[in-house]
Amino acid sequence: MTGRAIFEGRPEPLGATFDGEGVNFAVFSEHARRVTLCLFSPDGRTEMQRLDLPERDGDVWHGYIPGLRPGQLYGLRADGPYAPAEGHRFNYHKLLLDPYAKRLTRHPVWHDALMGYAVGSPDADLSFDRRDSARFMPRCVVEDPSFAWGPDQPPRRPIAETVIYEAHVKGLTRLHPDVAHRGSFLGLASDPVLDHLQSLGITALELLPVQAFLNDRFLLEKGLVNYWGYQTLGFFAPDPRYLAKGQIAEFQHMVARMHAAGIEVILDVVYNHTGEGNEMGPTLSFRGLDNRSYYRLQENPRHYVNDTGTGNTLNVNHPMVLRMVMDSLRYWVEVMHVDGFRFDLGASLGRRARGGFDRSASFFDAVRQDPVLTRVKLIAEPWDIGPGGYQLGAFPPPFLEWNDQYRDGIRRFWRGDDHQVPELAGRMAGSARQFDHSGRPATASVNFLTAHDGFTLMDLVSHAEKHNDANGEENRDGHSQNFSDNMGVEGASDDPAILDARARRRRNLLATLLLSQGTPMLLGGDELGNSQGGNNNAYCQDNEIGWVQWQGADPAFLDFTRRLIAFRRAHPVLRQKRFLHSRPRLTDGLPDLFWLRPDGGQMTSADWGDPSLRVICAELRMAAGTPGYAQREEAMFLVFNNGDAQDVVLPDPPQGWRWRLHLDTSRPDLAPQAVGAKRLAVDGQSVLAFDLEQGDQDD
Structure with missing residues (x-):
């Protein structure tokens, strides 16, 4: 490659942008003295040329190279003060990733040269390392992300019709016997996977992180990897490990195939921190470009605010960092056609500069006014580990929230814990205590029993304790409070009585989930009876522990799951937007919700306070105030019995109607x-569901 000339270019858009005749580069850095573009040979081995970006508008450095084409490999270097005590960690010897890169060639190869400081120095991170890190760094790739979408249309399923399926790109497909390109986006787009999701009745596929992420050094040294992906390095680039042919079009193809099947794609995104860790971590991108701007620093700016438990916290209060997050979200919607996001440790995104959570924080305000993002689904994980970090129910509309109290309450009820009938009732009715405010719908609660973080449904009924020894942390990692029950034997069993009890418990748990008000989420593989051998923190298990086992699936439970989802879909009374508060309705004066004892009497204060109560019944109708509910009237009678066998008195049906089980x-x-x-x-130990059908009781 002959030497390239660089011209002024434009300060926007940020990143590398091909315009048909050349490429414009624009990079933010408030505190750098210069920013250098490094161009590499097609094989990535040789740094062919360094070109300082010639212009600076405000804090955006930019330049334009005519004749440059998509496929060009590049990286960045930034020159500025190396003064950790002042929050600056510039090191021109370190090759840096463009935060806006659309594709990366590979993952970093761990070496001490990736550190901005001299590893082993008595001055620790106050020392300075002069080794060039380029050999160990991936290359950014100039991309033209245009794609022949054809008639692709987002399904835009109403929240009330949504059934979410959480899955890992590789984990869901790696062991499927009939899938080509297993472990990749192309495998996810295959007919066997699409057929499975469609037959289940899934409307939204929520993927664990697919943005390019880091393999932690301590995991690689133990022969493990970062499997889940919660260590983001590039907020615009799909992770290289999921690209079977190295093209971002593979992701777009997957989304198009999902849409054609009527399934939305939701991404689990990590904008609360990056993979660079604390002051002892590597210099890979953000730290070397402008540490003081990209990260929240402590009063002593040598150290990082760590509200995420990962070593650093992204500073979304800085306008240019917030812009990067917003640009990234819009990119995935407008260019990659995704249908929504689940925000990991979402409380961190709502923290003001002084650290307190604020539902009117700049991130929330930016999202809520954005015409692109307000048309997709937005789901928050409503906590982090910072002060006041647990914020269930506090997020502004239109955010939905993962409801861990639903998970724990339902688990405890079916485990047989005391005082759990009121908890079951509140959770089944949409967790109004947390969500019935600010005009939020009952669907704001994302109800789940299992997720990637924790036991699978099979392990929930097979293990009383976690078994995480394979993670190399002496079983200290992962949650210890799982509210699980092994049904009499820890782990695998061939006892027919144990197997029958576990199967029934799984049916009870899943039935409760799909009969509850709110938005249900299933963990991929639960419908098959998938087990992780009791590992409830398989974040580093890119192997048979973390992968879904398709061979030996439980066909009876799979069929039961399909019928449950179809039943929910057929009955709007089970998936209402309005909360049920036992208020009389104008049409007939009947409350929209009755809580009943098995003898047919209404629950009393004494009943609610009975710690040994194990059974409750509910009669529910369309909520008072639901538009048009009189034209689509239906009623449902539900029984949740975690006690012994007993008789249940059914409510009197309206004249000319009868109950159908x-x-x-x-x-x-x-x-x-x-x-x-x-x-x-x-x-x-059973759940029953009845609806009304026309016909005399004596027929």
């Missing part, structure tokens, strides 16, 4: 059947 978890193959009797024998 659709679901009995003690008889999973039961076909829907009319119930003429007033009193019905109900097995212990």
Whole structure:
């Protein structure tokens, strides 16, 4: 490659932008003295040329190179003060990733030269390392992200119709016997995966992080890897490990295939921190470009605010860092066509400069006024480890929130803990205590029993304790409070009684989830009976522990899951936007929700306070105030029995109607059947669901 000339260019858009005749480069750095563009040979081995970006507008450095084409490999260097005590960590010897890079060639190769300081020096991070890190760094790639989308249209499913399926790109596909390009976006887009999701009734696929991320050094030294992906390095680039052919079009192809199947794609995104860690971490991108701007620093700016537990916290209060986050989100919607985001440690995004959470913080205000982002689904993980970091229910609309209190309350009810009937009732009715304010709908609660972080559904009923020894931390990592139950035997068992009890418990848990108000989320593989052997923190297990096991799947439970989702889809009364508060309705004066004892009487204060109560019944209708509810009237009668077998008295149906039993978890193959009797024998450890159908009780 002959020497290239660089011209002034433009300060926007940020990143490397091909315009058909050349490439414009624009990089933010408030405190650098110069920013240098490094061009590499096609194989990435040789740094062919260094070109200082010639112009600076405000804090954006920029330049334009005519004749440069997509596929060009590049990196950055930034010159400025190396003064950790002042928050500056510039080191011109370190090759840096462009924060706006659309593709990376590979992952960093761990070497001490990646550090801005001299490893082993008695001055620690106050020392300075002069080794060039380019040999160990990936290259950024100039991309033209245009894609022949054809008739692609986002499904834009209403929240009330949404059933989320959380999955890992590699974990879901790696062991599937009929998938080509297993472990990649192309594998995810294959017919067998699409057919499976469609047959389940899934409407939204929520993917664990797919933005380029770092393999932690301490994991590689133990023969492990960062499997989940919560160490982001590039907020615009798909992770190279999921690109079977090295093209970002593979991700776009996957999204187009999902949309054609009626399935939305939601990305789990990590804008609360980066993979560079604390002051003893590597200099890979943000730290070397402008440490003081990109990160929240302590009063002593040598050290980082660590509200995320990862060593650093991204400074979204800085306008240019916030701009990067917003540009990234819009890129994934407008260019990659995704349908929503789940924000990891979302409380960190709502922290003001002094550290307190504020639902009117700049990030929330920016998102809520954005015409692109307000049309996609936004889901928060409503906590971090900072002061006052637990914020369930505090996020502004239109955010939905992961509801860990739903998870724990339902688990404890079915485990048989005391005082859990009121908890079950509150969670099943949409967790109004947390969410019924500010015009938020009942669907704001994302209800889940299992997720990537924790036990699978099978392990939840097979293990009383976590078994994380394979993680190399002497079983100290992962949650210890799992509210799980092994049903009498720890781990795998061939005892028919144990297996039957576990299968019924799984049916009860899943039935409760899909009969609850709110937005349900399933963990990918639970419908198959997937197990991680009791590992409840498989973040580093890129192997059979973390991968979904398709061979030996439980066909009966898979069929049961399909029928449950179809049942929910067929009955709007189970997925209402308005909260049920037992208020009389104008049309008939009936409350929209009754809580009943098995004998048919309404629950009293004494009943609610009974610590040994194990059964409750609910009669529910469309909520008072629901538009048009009289035209689509329906009622549902539900029984949740974690006690012994007993008789249950059914409510009197309206004249000309009768109850029809659709679901009995003690008889999973039961076909829907009319119930003429007033009193019905109900097995212990079961969930029943009835709806109304026209017909006399005596038919």
